[in-house]
Amino acid sequence: MQENKDKSIEDLVDDAKGFLEARAEYTRLYLVEKASKIFADLVTSTAVIVCFILAFLFGSVTLALYLSDVLGSYAGGFGCVSLIYILLAVIVYLTKDKYIEKAIINVAIRKYFDKLADKEEDDEKL
Numbered sequence: 001m002q003e004n005k006d007k008s009i010e011d012l013v014d015d016a017k018g019f020l021e022a023r024a025e026y027t028r029l030y031l032v033e034k035a036s037k038i039f040a041d042l043v044t045s046t047a048v049i050v051c052f053i054l055a056f057l058f059g060s061v062t063l064a065l066y067l068s069d070v071l072g073s074y075a076g077g078f079g080c081v082s083l084i085y086i087l088l089a090v091i092v093y094l095t096k097d098k099y100i101e102k103a104i105i106n107v108a109i110r111k112y113f114d115k116l117a118d119k120e121e122d123d124e125k126l
Helices: 002-071 074-125
Strands: none
Touching: 002 074
């Protein structure tokens, strides 16, 4: 009877070790998955932001050159574009607390919950 008990305890210890090893491997793979998703999101978001910035800069120069042609003066065209940006900056500064920050917060929360829902769908498939 004692021998049977010892064997059962040894089996239980072996099962516990196996469970802990499997749990450690699962945690490692889960962290790798999360890190790779964050990295991919960071890379794609950076690429999109860089493209928007370049389009914005080239659009600004194009507008300034067009206005320079219309006004007959480079200083006048680039000055008008500068005034447009100053006006835009003042509008953003005056409305940031009421509208802009709330919109950014809502987009961030929506993106988080969409990713959370995607994760839950992936977990259900397993």
